[in-house]
Amino acid sequence: MQHDGLAARHAQAAAPLVLPEPQRLALPDGAVQVWMLDDAQVNPACARLAQTLAPDERARALAYRHPRHCNAYIARRGLLRWLIGGYLRCQPEALRFAVTAFGKPVLQWPQAGLAFSVSQTDGTALLAFALDCCLGVDVERRGGGHDVPGLGRGIFSAQEAQALARARTGSADALLSLWTRKEALLKALGTGLAADPTAYTTEDDRGRGAGRWRASHHGTALSGWTCVDLEVGAAFRAALAVSLPDASVTRHGC
Ligand SMILES: CC(C)(COP(=O)(O)OP(=O)(O)OC[C@H]1O[C@@H](n2cnc3c(N)ncnc32)[C@H](O)[C@@H]1OP(=O)(O)O)[C@@H](O)C(=O)NCCC(=O)NCCS
Incomplete structure (x- = not known):
């Protein structure tokens, strides 16, 4: 989701980025590590x-x-290389990436079963990592003045559209919740919005607790997945989907 009129929101100073020591990075099986990068x-x-x-x-x-967008891209992509280099114990500049027909970046060398997903919005970026799985993350800024009925058309399933209609109060937030969940899922599947997004439904999984959700495709549940909303501060909404059962999802900052 694109935003206009970006600059004014970054006046406050943030602590400078401190890159994690590569030798201290470790990605255990079943773990998802999500790194947050503040544009400031x-x-x-x-x-x-x-x-x-x-x-x-x-x-x-x-x-x-x-220049701000240029710097943000350099930092995002550079941090991606830095973290993968640390996890895999190789030099960040030695990594080689390829892009699938759907635009998904994948690691071409070394081939190590490391899955990653990147998302950025006005002011922040999330980078998620896990081993041997499909993984997708999405973050959006709250309060973008989204056209609620218009934006979800062609994206949300009938069931999701009904849930959105029921939300009424706070519907912009309900929309962002559905939107981030849907994009996280489609990014994990690797198609992005090139697949028919209306074929997938995301919904609260109350039995598993607040912030947990589940996904289905034409009514058939995607089993063995962990789908969660991420706590990323009041200004943003974010979600993550990973094809691992009961994954442990942790958040990290630089
Ligand atoms: C993937 C997509 C949902 C991203 O949505 P967005 O909210 O605008 O942007 P985000 O910041 O959340 O995500 C962008 C990142 O998603 C990743 N990405 C792009 N396409 C992806 C895909 N098909 N699957 C998973 N991840 C993808 C990239 O890392 C990209 O960042 P980068 O370009 O800086 O590397 C959307 O761009 C899309 O559907 N793209 C696919 C369209 C397509 O079929 N293109 C084919 C021609 S390339």
């Missing part, structure tokens, strides 16, 4: 991270017209 942190770390980027990534960074 990125400048001091950019020079170091920029050195790790491949030529195509540098070209993409330079294609951003606004």
